[in-house]
Every structure is written in C-alpha cells, then in structure tokens.
Amino acid sequence: MKKNLVFATLLLVIFFVSCTKDSSKEEALLPEPTADNLEQIRNCASQEVYEQQLAADPAFATRRAEIESFLEEFAKTTQLRSGNVVTIPVHFNVLYKLNAENISDAQLQSQIDVLNEDFGATNADYGLTPALFQPVLSGDIGVAFTWEGTTRKSTNKKSWTTNDAMKKASQGGIDPTSPTTVLNIWVCNMGGGILGYAQFPGGTPATDGVVLDDQATGRVGTAQAPYGLGRTATHEIGHWLNLRHIWGDATCGNDQVSDTPVHNTSNGGCPAYP
Numbered sequence: 257m258k259k260n261l262v263f264a265t266l267l268l269v270i271f272f273v274s275c276t277k278d279s280s281k282e283e284a285l286l287p288e289p290t291a292d293n294l295e296q297i298r299n300c301a302s303q304e305v306y307e308q309q310l311a312a313d314p315a316f317a318t319r320r321a322e323i324e325s326f327l328e329e330f331a332k333t334t335q336l337r338s339g340n341v342v343t344i345p346v347h348f349n350v351l352y353k354l355n356a357e358n359i360s361d362a363q364l365q366s367q368i369d370v371l372n373e374d375f376g377a378t379n380a381d382y383g384l385t386p387a388l389f390q391p392v393l394s395g396d397i398g399v400a401f402t403w404e405g406t407t408r409k410s411t412n413k414k415s416w417t418t419n420d421a422m423k424k425a426s427q428g429g430i431d432p433t434s435p436t437t438v439l440n441i442w443v444c445n446m447g448g449g450i451l452g453y454a455q456f457p458g459g460t461p462a463t464d465g466v467v468l469d470d471q472a473t474g475r476v477g478t479a480q481a482p483y484g485l486g487r488t489a490t491h492e493i494g495h496w497l498n499l500r501h502i503w504g505d506a507t508c509g510n511d512q513v514s515d516t517p518v519h520n521t522s523n524g525g526c527p528a529y530p
Contacts, residue, residue, distance in 0.1 A: 349409075
C-alpha cells in the first residue's frame with residue numbers, strides 16, 4: 257500500500273466527505289445544538305491529537321512539512337488516476353468491557369461496506385448533492401477497503417481517551433498489526449464526547465491508524481443515531497489520508513484545498529438547502 261499516493265490522490269479529488277453526501281451531516285460530526293441535545297454533541301478529536309503529537313515530538317513537524325511539500329508538488333505535476341484501484345487492508349482492534357461493546361462481525365463488515373460506498377461514490381445519498389456543488393464532486397476516487405482481520409480483547413477499562421492507550425498492549429490496549437502496510441482501526445468506548453480520531457501522516461507507525469467509538473462504528477448492531485451511518489470512519493480516514501477539516505481548524509483557516517470555500521468554523525445539523 258502506498259499511503260503517500262493515496263492521500264495525494266485525495267488531495268486532487270477533494271470534497272468526498274462533504275455534508276452533501278450524508279443527510280446526517282457527519283462531515284462535521286456535529287448535530288445542530290439545541291437546548292435538548294447540547295449535552296449529546298460529540299466530536300472528532302483528530303486536531304487535538306495532532307497538536308499533542310507536535311508538542312511531544314519536534315521531528316513530527318519536520319515530517320509534516322515534508323509531506324505537505326510533496327503533496328503540493330504532486331498536485332502540480334500529476335494527473336488524476338487512470339482507473340487503477342488502490343486497495344487498503346483494514347485490521348480491526350476491538351476493546352470491550354461490556355458484552356455489547358464487543359461488536360459483531362456483521363457490524364464491522366457494515367463499516368467496510370460504508371467505506372467502499374463513500375470512497376467509491378456508490379452511497380445511496382450521493383445523488384442528493386445540490387447542483388451548485390456537483391462540479392466539485394470527486395466521484396469514484398479509486399480507493400477500496402478490504403477487511404483483513406480482527407483482534408478482540410476484554411478489558412476492565414470503562415472508557416478510553418485520546419492518549420493512544422488503546423493502541424498499546426502495555427497500557428491495556430492492543431498493539432497495531434503491520435501498521436506500515438495495514439490500516440488499523442481501534443473500536444472502543446470513547447469518553448469525553450469523542451466519536452473518534454485519526455493520526456495524520458508523519459506520525460510514528462506504533463500509533464498509526466484510526467480510533468472509533470463502538471456506537472459510531474458501522475450502521476447495524478450497536479451503532480446509534482445520529483452517528484449510526486458509519487460516516488465517522490469515512491471522516492477519520494480522511495484525516496488519516498491528510499485531509500483537514502473544512503474550516504482549517506481555525507477561524508476561517510486554511511484546509512489546503514482550493515475548491516473548498518473558506519469556513520468560519522464547523523457546520524452542524526441538517527439545514528434545508530439553500
């Protein structure tokens with residue numbers, strides 16, 4: 257698997273995780289705040305983890321700069337893909353205290369199905385994209401996912417945080433399987449209102465991959481609305497492949513994508529278009 261090639265391809269065909277492809281608006285991973293659901297809003301912690309890694313490892317910033325430079329040059333000199341499909345093998349690491357958290361193979365398979373639909377533009381809501389945004393839709397970007405294996409582990413830990421403990425057997429978690437060639441996805445009960453997070457390219461292979469809350473994984477079994485469509489993984493894998501949030505994680509920040517309008521902050525809910 258050539259991860260550099262994959263996220264370079266994504267840079268050229270961006271907008272694949274837009275809210276126009278998901279009526280639940282999981283692109284931002286936030287429902288519209290109301291008096292009733294204010295305590296239920298959950299979010300993506302990838303930027304928080306990214307900043308923690310920058311602070312802990314000065315060399316990470318250098319690697320990130322090299323990656324961004326590579327992508328910028330790649331985008332200038334490389335044409336869109338010619339029909340070849342890049343296949344990404346996935347290994348699930350399931351950590352559970354309660355039996356319900358030991359989610360079924362059917363639920364894990366449903367997550368793989370969602371990923372292939374979203375990255376292949378075969379998701380049922382793809383056609384709901386307003387005409388204004390259709391010119392920048394990516395279509396099938398030539399990335400597919402295969403489920404290669406699963407590791408399951410019972411734990412006494414009630415919930416997990418963003419400190420990567422779930423990725424380390426020495427801290428009660430599960431060490432990654434072949435992290436330089438396989439996408440590891442840890443599924444566990446996340447605390448602190450976190451739906452999931454990903455490690456951006458350039459981090460250490462020992463913690464490379466994506467973390468998902470067990471109730472925001474797949475679309476069957478224990479997957480719960482409004483995050484029960486499997487789109488949290490689509491979102492987080494976008495970060496794993498070097499995509500930023502559309503607001504650049506700053507007020508009107510830079511997401512490094514020219515066809516994304518400047519955004520003040522995240523969007524939430526599902527407002528009627530336009």
